[in-house]
Amino acid sequence: PPTRSAPTKGTDMTPRPQTDFQTDPQHTDHRQRPHRRTTLVVGGILAAALVGSATFSALGAINTVSGTKAAAAAGMPTSLVVKADDASVRIVRGTVDRPTFDYRAPWPAGASAFTQTEQGGTLTADFRPGVGWPLRVNLFGSGPELTVTLPAGRTPRMLVQTGTGSATVEADADQLQVSTGTGSVRVNGSASTLMAMTGTGSVSVAGTVDGRLMASTNTGSVRVHLDGPQPDAVDLRTGTGSIVAGLPAGGYAVRATTGTGSVTDRLTHDDASPHQVAAQTDTGSITLSER
Secondary structure (H helix, E strand, O other): OOOOOOOOOOOOOOOOOOOOOOOOHHHHHHHHHHHHHHHHHHHHHHHHHHHHHHHHHHHHHHHEEEEEEEOOOOOOOOEEEEEEOOOEEEEEEOOOOOOEEEEEEEOOOOHHHEEEEEEOOEEEEEEOOOOOOOOOOOOOOOOOEEEEEEOOOOEEEEEEEEEEOOEEEOOOEEEEEEEEEEOOEEEEEEEEEEEEEEEEOOEEEEEEEEEEEEEEEEEOOEEEEEOOOOOOEEEEEEEEOOEEEEEOOOEEEEEEEEEEOOEEEOOEEOOOOOOEEEEEEEEOOEEEEEO
16 A cells, blocks of 8 residues: 655645734735725816816806897887897796896807897897807807896787897787797786797797687697687697697587697586687697686
């Protein structure tokens, strides 16, 4: 049989425990150094972000041109026309004795961006912040804005029109027309005749319309919530989007159609009623109810 050799004298055969981490002086610094570098890099990025944020805020104030103009005559004009080529427009009521216009636009727009004229009882405000400048510097602030503050009272005629931007009217008019090419339209007030239109965007109408209401968009939703007397006619249209209308109680001659979508009609039907409701969408649902 094979013979086993005796252990050499002085040799320690006791098993040594294994450790999870072996410390090597040559590699210890190599492992820790990337952590310090990462900390320095992250700290530098945060510091740069704070400085950049403060710089952008300061440049945003410098980058903005603003102004205030008031109509020459006190009181409410017979007709108010507000036009903007590329700006959001807002019409509100306020404690003023005449229409007041506050505009804000990115540089290089200046005083020539806003003009107003009055002739034959018609006050026309024209806001064109991009006129004459193919490139607009707007890196640090919001887009052009025009706010019109009206005195107490009801305007016989009001036209609000913008090319690109939202249009909001919180005022009263006998005849009111609000439109934009791209952007939302929101109306909250009273009118005898109201037209609210946009090419792309939502349309929202709230308040009182005792005559004819037309609200339409090519792409977007239509929301109508009316109080007061029954309107004579309601015409709601969208190409792609839903229609939701809450109308004063009473009988209506109703026509609601959709190409793809459901129709929920809770109005009181009366085909002989002089109050007519038409709702149409190509793709989307229709919900009609009494308030």
